[in-house]
Amino acid sequence: MNNDKRSIQTRNAILNAATNCFAAFGYSATGVAEICNKAMVSKGAFYYHFESKEAVFLELIDAWLSNLERTLEEVVSRTETVPEGLLEMADNIQPVIENNPEIMGLFLELWTQASRNEKVRSATIAPYHRYQEIFAELIQRGINEGTFKPVEPVIAGQLLLSLFSGIFLQAALEPGGANWGWIMHESLNILLKGLSED
Amino acid sequence: MNNDKRSIQTRNAILNAATNCFAAFGYSATGVAEICNKAMVSKGAFYYHFESKEAVFLELIDAWLSNLERTLEEVVSRTETVPEGLLEMADNIQPVIENNPEIMGLFLELWTQASRNEKVRSATIAPYHRYQEIFAELIQRGINEGTFKPVEPVIAGQLLLSLFSGIFLQAALEPGGANWGWIMHESLNILLKGLSED
Numbered sequence A, B: 001m002n003n004d005k006r007s008i009q010t011r012n013a014i015l016n017a018a019t020n021c022f023a024a025f026g027y028s029a030t031g032v033a034e035i036c037n038k039a040m041v042s043k044g045a046f047y048y049h050f051e052s053k054e055a056v057f058l059e060l061i062d063a064w065l066s067n068l069e070r071t072l073e074e075v076v077s078r079t080e081t082v083p084e085g086l087l088e089m090a091d092n093i094q095p096v097i098e099n100n101p102e103i104m105g106l107f108l109e110l111w112t113q114a115s116r117n118e119k120v121r122s123a124t125i126a127p128y129h130r131y132q133e134i135f136a137e138l139i140q141r142g143i144n145e146g147t148f149k150p151v152e153p154v155i156a157g158q159l160l161l162s163l164f165s166g167i168f169l170q171a172a173l174e175p176g177g178a179n180w181g182w183i184m185h186e187s188l189n190i191l192l193k194g195l196s197e198d
Helices: A003-025 A032-039 A043-049 A053-078 A082-099 A101-114 A118-145 A153-173 A180-195 B003-025 B032-039 B043-049 B053-078 B082-099 B101-114 B118-145 B153-173 B180-195
Strands: none
Touching (some): A003 A032, A003 A043, A003 A053, A032 A043, A032 A053, A053 A101, A053 A118, A082 A118, A101 A118, A101 A153, A101 B101, A101 B153, A153 A180, A153 B101, A153 B153, A153 B180, B003 B043, B003 B053, B003 B101, B032 B043, B032 B053, B053 B101, B053 B118, B082 B118, B082 B153, B082 B180, B101 B118, B101 B153, B118 B153, B153 B180
């Protein structure tokens, strides 16, 4: 194995270990020492890759939120109509929730840290504003294609984003408490009815 | 001032100080010492009233979630139709957000702790299930009074709860980022249209 490959593996091991530690113990209660232990790397290796615990957290947030953004844009560009795209997104939620319990914990930790750490706050708000734009554009596209009546795109987009966020929040608390994908799908159907042309 | 009155004042001072500390520094990073400092009470006084930091947090959650439940039930019992009651709730949200920045921080902290502390989790899930029931009953009442079409009450109630939670979550991140009361009001109008009889 060459050095580049080993370096990437070390970096990924740190990121994975940090995800688990933050989700399990929280951002505040996790130290660089715990992350190194879990990742089985030295502190030297850690500081070679990251400046601080905060830097790791910010990179995790960025990777996660950007990935979500790409998925959104990919689904939107592929499906024929906006309602179809939205329902497909809803159906994609259940596997994400079921297969990533640690991501759900991290999602909550992200919001909490965002409310008290200015760097985390900026790193969270920026992609969230992009989601608001993406959803508003979706609504505008639905109006243009004639599946939605002429609502205010910013408001209706915000409604969609709130619905997704709210269900994600409850799913983070009780991953096995309900079939969240089904709840999302059915909720969306009610919403789409409210947005549709009479 | 008699002893009972002083005792209640001390208790309230501890609860207020804890609210501020948890919101500002987080649950993990807050110790009994910080709460005592902020409340200007001795550790002896603290432990006379509360067994632990966790006990204070659980009492804060309980007071807050029960209060929300009472408000919900009061609005619902007073208004003529379900849509009226829901819109009134939406309109009540903006002052809550504007006047209670520390409550918003605590709201996030609550969810995070709930994902990793079993006692906090139970204390959060139980009232949340009651909210789900209250919203489902609201939908059923709307169906009975003829303002809603016969949707599945559990799903539509879940949709309402998700919308409220999702907007609250975003408002916690950016209290001044938008007029959240207005967004809630307009979002609800779209939703009510989806729920209404054709």
